[in-house]
Structures are given as structure tokens and as C-alpha cells.
Amino acid sequence: VGVVMIFALVMGYILYELSGTKRYFGRQLVEQSSQRIQSELDEFFKPIENIMLTVKKQQELNLLENFDVVSLNRFLIPIIDRYPQVSSIALADSRGYEFNVLPSDSTGYYWLNREVYVDKWGMKEKWQQWNFKDSPNRVRLWEEPLQTDPRNRAWFQNALKEKSRQIYWTEPYSYMTGQLGLTASVAWNSS
Numbered sequence: 001v002g003v004v005m006i007f008a009l010v011m012g013y014i015l016y017e018l019s020g021t022k023r024y025f026g027r028q029l030v031e032q033s034s035q036r037i038q039s040e041l042d043e044f045f046k047p048i049e050n051i052m053l054t055v056k057k058q059q060e061l062n063l064l065e066n067f068d069v070v071s072l073n074r075f076l077i078p079i080i081d082r083y084p085q086v087s088s089i090a091l092a093d094s095r096g097y098e099f100n101v102l103p104s105d106s107t108g109y110y111w112l113n114r115e116v117y118v119d120k121w122g123m124k125e126k127w128q129q130w131n132f133k134d135s136p137n138r139v140r141l142w143e144e145p146l147q148t149d150p151r152n153r154a155w156f157q158n159a160l161k162e163k164s165r166q167i168y169w170t171e172p173y174s175y176m177t178g179q180l181g182l183t184a185s186v187a188w189n190s191s
Contacts, residue, residue, distance in 0.1 A: 081108060
């Protein structure tokens with residue numbers, strides 16, 4: 001009976017230690033998984049932050065000030081082509097102006113521009129489709145009613161609120177293309 005009691009106590013102690021070890025290893029696995037996921041997310045989003053801060057600096061130096069539509073496309077399209085995280089790029093200002101560049105198809109030759117200028121044009125958006133295969137050729141031009149003033153969108157308002165002028169990330173939402181995504185925005189000082 002004494003041997004059985006000692007055996008039971010030893011087994012109880014071993015099981016107690018094993019449960020602590022199991023909890024320890026469980027915590028370690030969760031921490032390692034969290035760190036790995038965070039590292040992968042950082043690796044995915046860091047290029048976007050770098051691009052945005054570079055374009056912000058170029059704008060602050062007035063390098064984009066006198067770009068026409070074709071020049072803006074030539075400047076922004078390679079960013080979208082090079083980084084799969086970026087599906088479109090928009091520039092906007094406090095006059096209700098917004099300029100978007102987004103792919104029109106999967107070939108890489110056809111691109112769309114969407115321009116809004118609420119203070120000047122009212123509540124309409126102008127669209128242009130371009131073919132950039134050999135040289136820029138405008139394929140189509142049309143207008144549509146504007147649903148929302150760009151200045152009322154969360155990405156615009158919250159970028160302006162960021163006192164440190166850091167990047168603001170929206171919650172996931174449905175884009176005008178119908179795809180789910182995030183928008184990152186940053187404000188810059190204009191001269």
C-alpha cells in the first residue's frame with residue numbers, strides 16, 4: 001500500500017509538472033506564432049509605408065506640382081506594378097480634388113484615372129482609360145455623378161488629424177471596385 005501511495009504521489013507530481021510544461025510550451029507556441037505573423041505583416045506593409053513617405057516628401061518639395069495626367073500616370077503606375085500590396089494610388093487635397101490611378105485590366109497596358117474636383121466641377125467625377133502599351137493613348141473619357149466628397153472619407157479626414165503626420169490605416173472596407181481592402185493615407189504640408 002505504501003509503494004502504491006508513493007507511486008501515486010510521484011505520478012501526481014509528474015502530471016502536475018507536465019501540465020505546467022504543457023502550458024509553458026502552449027504559451028511559447030502562441031508567442032512564436034504571433035511574432036511570426038507580426039513579422040510577416042510588417043514585411044508586407046513596410047513597403048507601402050516607405051512609398052507613401054517618399055511620395056509625401058516629393059510632394060512637399062513641389063516635385064509633383066506641375067505634373068500633367070500622363071506624367072502622373074508614368075510616375076505612379078510603376079509603383080502599382082512593382083508592389084502587389086498596392087492596388088491603386090490617390091492624391092487628394094482640401095479643395096475636394098482627388099486623382100486616382102488604378103489598373104483597368106490584368107494586362108498591365110490599360111489604366112484608369114479618376115479625377116474629382118468638387119470646388120471647381122461640383123459633384124461629378126471624370127474618368128479616363130489609357131493604353132500605355134507603346135505610348136500613352138487615351139482610349140475613353142466619361143463622367144459620372146460623384147457619390148461622396150473625398151474630404152468626407154475616413155482616410156482623408158483621419159490623415160489630417162494625425163498630428164505627427166504619420167500614416168493612417170483605415171479599417172477594412174469595400175472599394176469602389178467592389179474589392180475588400182485597406183487604405184493607408186498620409187497628410188503633407190503644402191506650400
